[in-house]
Amino acid sequence: MHITHVLLDKPTHPDLDTFRLYVALKPCHLVRYQLSVNNVCVMSNRGPSYGLSREVQQKIEQKYDPELETRLVDWILSQLSGDSGASGVDRPSPGKQNFQEWLMDGTILCRLINSLYPAETPPIRKISQTKMAFGQMEKISLFLKAAETYGVSRNDIFQTVDLWEGKDMAAVQRTLVALGSEAVTKDDGYYYGNREWFHKKPKGNRRSFTEEQLRHGRSYIGQQMGGHRGASQAGMTSYGTPRQIM
Secondary structure, X not given: OOOOEEEEEOOOOOOOOEEEXXXXXXXXXXXXXXXXXXXXXXXXXXXXXXHHHHHHHHHHHHOOOHHHHHHHHHHHHHHHHOOOOOOOOOOOOOOHHHHHHHHOOXXXXXXXXXXXXXXXXXXXXXXXXXXXXXXXHHHHHHHHHHHHHHOOOHHXXXXXXXXXXXXXXXXXXXXHHHHHHHHHHHOOOOOOOOHHHOOOOOOOOOOOOOHHHHHHHHHOOOHHHOOOOOOOOOOOOOOOOOOOOO
């Protein structure tokens, strides 16, 4: 992302504990963030999509699965509850926007990845409680990094803006499904919930051979390459001999 310039506009009124940050990303895009100590409001002058951009966005939105949302919420609540049986997190109302708002501050995601590790060695040692936009986006980034370290493929990792701006909530679902599948596959005692919610990844069947077996294999001619076993020239005439017609 190329930032051309940054301009800070500090209000002169002493009672206003806010400031505005104007970031020009490109000559044709101007994004304005209004940050407050008590709340966070992210605004942009980017209008609704039209034409091809709108069609692409609609296709992305169609990939979102409401049934999968329910299953993921059930797993997250079960995972955060652990052995205690109390997650300390309220269940969100159904709906993509509610699901996004439930996860977008990053706290639940950080707690989720920590619950898959021993309590003594969590990947995210400090989960800050902040309402600042950049702090919440940083927590999402920490979760994504920890999820990749846990074993989730980079191709299954969503981008921070996919969750923060709600650009692609289907990608968020894909990451959580991959994380759940990885936890079920590890089977190390830190997964909580129904194991049928996620598929278990196939494990590799690694084989080891002795040096004698390897040496024998190098000298063996595979059947796809042909062979000479069983071949015979019995009954064949020599080259150049005219054909005998009886």
